[in-house]
Amino acid sequence: MNRKKVVVTGLSLITSVGLNLEDSWTAMKSGRSGVRRGTRWNLEETPTRIAAELPEEFAAVARRYTRARFMRQSSRTGQLALVLAKQLVEQYAPRFETLNRRRIGVIIGTGGSSGNDPAQSDKNDTWGVLRTMPNALAGWICIEFGLEGSSYTVNSACASGADALGVAHTLITSGRLDMVITGGCDAVVSESAIHHFNHLMALSERNDAPERASRPFDKNRDGFVMGEGGALVILESEEHALARGANILCEHAGYASTNEATNIMAPREGGSGMGYTMTAALEDAGVRPEEVNYISAHGTSTGHNDRCETQGIKLALGDHARKVAISSQKSMIGHTIGAAGGIEFVISVLSILHNYATPTINYETPDPDCDLDYVPNVGREMPIDVVLSNSFGFGGHNVSHVLRRYSR
Amino acid sequence: MAQQLSPEEKDQLSTKIKEFLADECDMDVAEITDATDIMEDLKADSLVFLELIQEIQQDYKLDIELRQIGKYIVKHPVKTVGEAVETLVSFIERGEELLIQLNAEEAAARGEV
Numbered sequence: 001m002n003r004k005k006v007v008v009t010g011l012s013l014i015t016s017v018g019l020n021l022e023d024s025w026t027a028m029k030s031g032r033s034g035v036r037r038g039t040r041w042n043l044e045e046t047p048t049r050i051a052a053e054l055p056e057e058f059a060a061v062a063r064r065y066t067r068a069r070f071m072r073q074s075s076r077t078g079q080l081a082l083v084l085a086k087q088l089v090e091q092y093a094p095r096f097e098t099l100n101r102r103r104i105g106v107i108i109g110t111g112g113s114s115g116n117d118p119a120q121s122d123k124n125d126t127w128g129v130l131r132t133m134p135n136a137l138a139g140w141i142c143i144e145f146g147l148e149g150s151s152y153t154v155n156s157a158c159a160s161g162a163d164a165l166g167v168a169h170t171l172i173t174s175g176r177l178d179m180v181i182t183g184g185c186d187a188v189v190s191e192s193a194i195h196h197f198n199h200l201m202a203l204s205e206r207n208d209a210p211e212r213a214s215r216p217f218d219k220n221r222d223g224f225v226m227g228e229g230g231a232l233v234i235l236e237s238e239e240h241a242l243a244r245g246a247n248i249l250c251e252h253a254g255y256a257s258t259n260e261a262t263n264i265m266a267p268r269e270g271g272s273g274m275g276y277t278m279t280a281a282l283e284d285a286g287v288r289p290e291e292v293n294y295i296s297a298h299g300t301s302t303g304h305n306d307r308c309e310t311q312g313i314k315l316a317l318g319d320h321a322r323k324v325a326i327s328s329q330k331s332m333i334g335h336t337i338g339a340a341g342g343i344e345f346v347i348s349v350l351s352i353l354h355n356y357a358t359p360t361i362n363y364e365t366p367d368p369d370c371d372l373d374y375v376p377n378v379g380r381e382m383p384i385d386v387v388l389s390n391s392f393g394f395g396g397h398n399v400s401h402v403l404r405r406y407s408r
Numbered sequence: 409m410a411q412q413l414s415p416e417e418k419d420q421l422s423t424k425i426k427e428f429l430a431d432e433c434d435m436d437v438a439e440i441t442d443a444t445d446i447m448e449d450l451k452a453d454s455l456v457f458l459e460l461i462q463e464i465q466q467d468y469k470l471d472i473e474l475r476q477i478g479k480y481i482v483k484h485p486v487k488t489v490g491e492a493v494e495t496l497v498s499f500i501e502r503g504e505e506l507l508i509q510l511n512a513e514e515a516a517a518r519g520e521v
Contacts, residue, residue, distance in 0.1 A: 067432075067433060068434060069434075069452070069453075069456075073453075126458075
């Protein structure tokens with residue numbers, strides 16, 4: 001079967017450091033942290049009292065883009081998804097009215113933040129069902145733009161956004177769809193979520209220095225910081241993009257999605273599961289390991305992940321692992337759970353477009369187990385033609401994407 | 409308790425309904441007429457009518473369980489703003505009678521008549 005080439009023709013991004021693509025990118029380039037003292041739960045109740053929440057202005061932005069009725073019927077994550085979709089369409093103007101809407105899909109990754117909505121516990125709430133059904137994220141976007149192709153949400157915990165992008169990629173390479181709006185959205189921060197992750201000893205408790213709490217690959221990392229955010233992209237077949245005269249931002253060359261089949265929480269020691277996933281993604285893309293310039297790491301700031309990911313990178317790239325630049329945006333915007341894969345995919349595209357690797361901030365003390373080039377503290381201008389973007393999730397879900405500078 | 413609305417009260421109710429829908433659907437109230445299609449033109453959903461009833465329930469002492477009205481609307485769909493006004497006036501003026509009609513229809517559907 002003739003596999004179609006997939007290209008990226010649109011991006012949108014909302015994080016704790018910016019409520020649109022440009023602001024988020026500018027902040028991350030300069031290494032600004034979005035981690036602050038939490039506001040969305042009773043801080044006295046939890047050991048962790050920090051998070052990378054969306055700025056307070058998000059509510060006003062959401063209201064500006066959506067209707068009052070939608071605001072009541074949707075979760076915070078749903079609002080995030082629709083605002084991202086509207087920003088995407090506003091900036092990249094795909095002119096759906098001229099396209100076959102039955103061949104345009106919406107596939108969104110989310111880690112289940114809809115289930116944290118307070119409406120779930122209010123049995124008298126008229127909109128409890130709409131607010132808590134995770135598929136609403138895709139549904140609202142289809143309704144808004146009249147898109148009639150495949151639409152659903154994907155859940156694989158912290159790899160959800162990355163898996164959604166993978167599903168979208170496959171729907172396009174196979175010829176089932178011409179275009180997909182895809183990515184990840186999550187607004188997980190809530191008292192129950194903080195409690196639950198505290199029970200698992202997964203969160204940083206560096207409450208006295210929020211901006212310095214998320215420190216992937218640093219020896220003194222003590223867990224991840226929970227964040228809110230999302231990112232969407234327009235993926236489409238190259239022929240479709242060229243036919244409609246779209247500006248192609250880069251090629252989505254390939255990906256792999258696997259499972260470690262080992263442990264519900266921890267990655268396999270030695271990084272073999274993660275390494276295999278990276279290798280499979282490179283093979284899918286037809287890219288040799290030495291062609292990779294930059295890796296957008298999963299880099300959560302947990303002891304296990306960062307050590308195993310480093311081992312996995314070494315397995316996948318061999319000697320080239322010591323020459324490649326690696327960074328974790330989670331050092332600045334925390335771990336946005338199901339959104340992370342989408343956000344990091346968008347940052348990967350921007351890295352190629354701007355030849356710029358964002359920094360891993362708060363890198364102070366080298367860890368002998370994490371001994372690669374993590375672009376410490378300061379971003380770097382450098383030639384970037386090929387990026388590997390990693391996402392790993394509880395449940396053993398591993399996903400790696402390969403993005404490449406576009407050429408016909 | 410049944411009550412009869414004067415023409416002025418019906419106009420007031422119609423205005424209130426249009427203002428509610430304009431607010432809910434981010435529309436200019438001047439654009440909403442009796443012929444406006446609630447789903448097509450206002451892009452509202454099927455539950456907006458029940459919310460409308462909640463909004464006016466207290467003002468008009470409408471003492472009927474919302475679910476019962478919902479069941480009636482399923483059988484007698486409201487498409488336009490004018491139909492919404494008419495249906496609400498009917499419930500305010502003779503709600504109990506409409507519920508008896510609904511029960512009879514349900515019984516008939518179950519083959520009990």
